[in-house]
Amino acid sequence: MKNLLIVDDHSIVRLGVANVIKNSFPKVTIEHATNIPDAIEKFNSTNFQLAIIDIKLPGGSTLDLVKQFSKKNSSCKILMFSGLNEAQYGERYIKLNVNGFLSKHKPADEIITAIEKVLEGHIYMSDELKSKVESKKLRKYKNPVEKLSTRELEVLYFILDGYGNLEIADKLKLKNSTVSTYKKRLMEKFDVANVLDLVDKYKFFTKEI
Known part of the structure; x- marks a missing residue:
């Protein structure tokens, strides 16, 4: 992995994530984006191997951002990183063909596990999210x-x-x-x-x- 993009409107989150990543991937170049237009501009100018994206971003729809990233560079892995309810949002974004969903409530070192799995070509989900996805397959919609x-x-x-x-x-x-x-x-x-x-x-x- 040479180039990585972190998209989050909170600077303390971006810097914290970047520091954790740098400890495991010291040679990676990390770009930061604070909103959707900024993310699109960065994405259009650099060939990223991985984008870590918060769900709630200013400047537009994250749903549209993910679709645009996938269309522009299908080889770029996308890891959603959010503090929103994992059970509600995780499966939905996985269905959009992103490569993983990581809750901000997980321990800091879990982001390295998620990145490694995603770069290896796997889909990253927590055990809790996997369990919900499997249980949902066994029942009809009630909620x-x-x-x-x-x-x-x-x-x-x-x-x-x-x-x-x-x-x-x-x-x-x-x-x-x-x-x-x-x-x-x-x-x-x-x-x-x-x-x-x-x-x-x-x-x-x-x-x-």
């Missing part, structure tokens, strides 16, 4: 959260933070009408008529995860 697409969950995340349609559209670089469509689908899948009930029902079901 509406599990029926959501990654984009729907992305929109829902901002709804839970109190953002309105226009704000969500701006943050994800989507049309307002597109956000309205996703919100309508969310209401249908949770069988609710308003945002307050949507939030309450989400909180009820996520207790099971």
